[in-house]
Amino acid sequence: MIQIIRSRRAMFLRWEWLLVVLIVAVALINTRLSPFFLNSNNLLRTTSDFMELGIMMLPMVFIIVTGNIDLSIASTLGLSASLMGWLFMGGWDIWLAAGIALLVSVLAGLLNGVLIARLKLPALVVTLGTLSFYRGLAYALLGDQAARGYPDSFTFLGQGTLGTTRIPFALLLFAVLALIFGLVLHKTTFGRYLYAIGNNEPACHYSGVPVERIKISIFVLSSMMAALAGFILAARFGSTRPDIGTGLELTVITVTVLGGVSIFGGSGTLVGAILALLLVGILRFGMGLVNLQGQVQDIVIGLLLILSILLPRIAGRLSAGVSWRKQTILKTALAVTVALLFGLFFFWSRALILTQ
């Protein structure tokens, strides 16, 4: 048993080191690609593009560690930002509006949590439903309108810097939250319970762990952090449209899984997730410097996600001494052939149009 834990810990250490190596490699490539990369102003300013992601990632680590998933965070972000904007346009004070929106986000998290923990419904389906539901409410509130004209004291959340330095306020906020979440996950009973639930939920239940309450609380936490991310995003844009933050849930999950948090629950560290956020951040920054479109950047992130699971598995199989059976070779050959044929056709037909 101890051996298993030790070897696991060793593996995760390796995983996090791998992320560090990747980060250094990407940073080196970036400095080669563009002289503007190693500019502390640029680097600091670019972090503000990822703080919403980071803030939503922290509770996502908790949720995935328990073996659940929350697909509704980006919609909760949209709902709370839209509600805040709608109230603000109706003449409310911005901070009061934000407070109400935060309360609604607690309700949103409660609905997720109660359906998942109490009614024992699968998190994937429940949050898929609330993904539509909450985003739909955001659209119902604002329609095709945009809320704008936020006061400077509010836009400071997303645009402000600390005193005379160039450190963004959102970066500090993320750092403080990350520290709290890290301590809770790794240094408290609550955190140990999260891992225990992810490893064996029935056993936790029988040993008196308040599984239901813990699950509900992390979904509420997730929604509240999503609302906070929504305020920061709205403050950064200086306006709110109902489609604000659409699709961010996928990036958040990608970063979490890339950080070594097992999608089946029970393992992963917050440090890993933060390193993965850093990696994705500077990767995107570098790709932006060489003028790659955002959607083309998504290809790289998607590949990274799949390879981060696929390569360790293949390596594990190879090091376990599994011989290259005929079937394995055939399958690999098939995959390569299909990908090659598709790629050939893809580029041939693309060239056909582009030359016209």
Add this chain to the structure above:
Amino acid sequence: MIAETQTPARPQRRLVQAFVKFREIGIIVFIVVLAALVSLRNPAFLTAANFQDIVLNISILVIVALAQTMVIITRGIDLSVGSMIGLTAMMVAYLVVAFPGMPPILAIPLGMLLGAALGSLNGLIIAGGGVPPIIATLGMLSIYRGLIFFYSQGKWINAFEMPPSFRQLAKGAPLGVPNLILFAIIVALGVYYFLRYSRTGRDIYAVGSNPDAARFAGIPMQRMIFRVYLISGILCGLAGVLWASRFEAAQTNTALGFELQTVAASVVGGVNIFGGSGSVLGVILGAFLLGIINNALTLVQISPFWQLAAQGLLILLAVIVDSTILRRLQRITSRKSRT
């Protein structure tokens, strides 16, 4: 001995079958009540033209939701369907524009072939590589969507660029019914026959309802799982061609977020998200219910901005009702087997 071990299983199975039937009747009742209420507010709802409109609007959804259903039955999920539809729609539209002389019917096998390539890559990563379906298809969702942008450089193919014959592919009605509806009917019949009577179809249910038992029974699990993703790709390829033809455009955001609608139609139609059960009729009814709600919101003049919220609420309602009834059924069966 054998008879003894089988007896507790039988009433349970019969009850589950009854439940599935009840489930379909439940959706039908819901549809009828909704239709009655809407037609009271707006008589235009209960007309043949409007009915055809609804069916036309859900045809592509039915095709892809059936593919999604097969994946869900094996305990998987395919989140990349929207991106696969978008990518095949874009590639096929480009080729149709590049070769205006090509008979448009050729676009169908071409799209299915492209879809098969995309689907088989999904299948290989999941079945061969052992990557969890949700992660693999989440990654592929970004990759295929990114490829659409890379392929088209962000440009769209518009209606005026497409040859009229291609536009007729989905819209034309040489048999009195729009081709699009016929395609959906053919696919539905094909999937019905495949799941019910073919060996692979039965194996797909077996893999989903009890993977361990399926493995001991000698069913090649990986091959079955590979096949459902392959089929999903092929049907998405078909859907992509039909999408480009029906909406007379291929855009970079074609079918963006469509995966949610397909999962919604499946779940509302009674497909068990934990795998192992689901029927073609249920999924068609689920898609029909979604179509009716979207249509009804417009007809009773509720802002279309409520559509998404209504769809989400419906998914939640469906899973809550399902789980409550199933749990009650299980309690009844366990009590029976104890006595």
